[in-house]
Amino acid sequence: MSPQVAIVTDSTAYLAPEALTRHDISVVPLTVVIGNEALEEGTEISAFAVSRALQRRRPVTTSRPSPAEFAAVYASVAASGAEAIVSLHLSAEFSGTYDAALVAAKDAPVPVRVVDTGVVAMALGFTVLAAAETAESGGTADEVVAAAEKRAADTSAYFYVDTLDYLRRGGRIGAAQALFGSALAVKPLLRLVDGRIEPLEKVRTASKAITRLEEIVVGEAGTRRVDVAVHHLGAAERAAVLADRLRERVPGLGDLVVGEVGAVIGAHAGPGLLGVVISPY
Structure with missing residues (x-):
């Protein structure tokens, strides 16, 4: 047995x-630490609270x-x-x-x-x-x-952020990589590779980011059976648009999870995050 x-x-x-x-x-x-207050993710702090703190430029860190x-x-x-x-x-x-x-x-x-x-x-x-x-x-x-x-x-993750500043401040992306998204009116798309965040390409607007993320999912999924997640932080409308497109275009779609990220990821990605996870099964 x-x-x-x-x-x-x-x-x-x-x-x-x-x-x-x-x-x-x-x-x-x-744990997420805002100022001098330490709060447990999932029970004591929301992603919205983190987003608001970041927008007010309050110090936000995380701990294991x-x-x-x-x-x-x-x-x-x-x-x-x-x-x-x-x-x-x-x-x-x-x-x-x-x-x-x-x-x-x-x-x-x-x-x-x-x-x-x-x-x-x-x-x-x-x-x-x-x-x-x-x-x-x-x-x-x-x-x-x-x-x-x-x-x-087998699982892939791609995401768009309004700015790389939060990832740079938290040490999740290097200063050289942060320059990837520093040009005026250019927004970065990133991906998760070998446990690290790496630049993928640049887009001009959030709407183009939605379109590009959609194409990435459709291309990677093909006709395979896949679970997909659409994550966001303070970008519910963008996430809903992307999810609707994926329902129409991914023939082997299994579970489709749509929701706001938690406080820890939100603290490092910043408001405006839009991400997709593609997980064949």
Whole structure:
């Protein structure tokens, strides 16, 4: 008989509460710090509050969970009957979350496999769901990790931001790369590659960004079965337009998740973010 494998992730997976409940997924939150106030993502601060703080030029930073927070979750999951844990987290290039999980895993009461997925947001979310479904079908920890790593490797993420300043300030993109979007009236499109943010191309307007993101999804999806997420921060109308176009043009569309990113990603991307995640299955 396969061991019972529990799934743990962090708050940047942005999974809906009902999905977390249905698959019994445990979440360890990251923290957003506005001024001197530290607030847990997902429970104590909204993306809207982060967007407003950024627009008012208040200092906004983020911090990883502590190893002690991971240890508490691992102990709770083990006490509930899990015989093994697979802990799946955002790219280690973005955060020390993976490292904190590794520290806690060493002394956990059951074996813990910690995975740096190299992705974030619903790219992480789709990866976590693939892991949970494998565990539910009786998969071993090795099989759960393999399913997660395959889903993460197959998943792509592209996004548009109004400015690269927020990514530069947070150290998520270098000064040289920030110059990519510095020209007057030019907006940057970026992509996630090997756990890092890299420039892709430039567009002139937000409407052209929507069109370009649409073409990227349609081209990558082809006739394959794909789940897609459309993320935004303070750009609900743009996200709705893009989602409507994708419903019409992607023949193998499975789940289409549309929603605002959480506070942590919002703090680094800034208001106006529009992103897409393409995840074949």
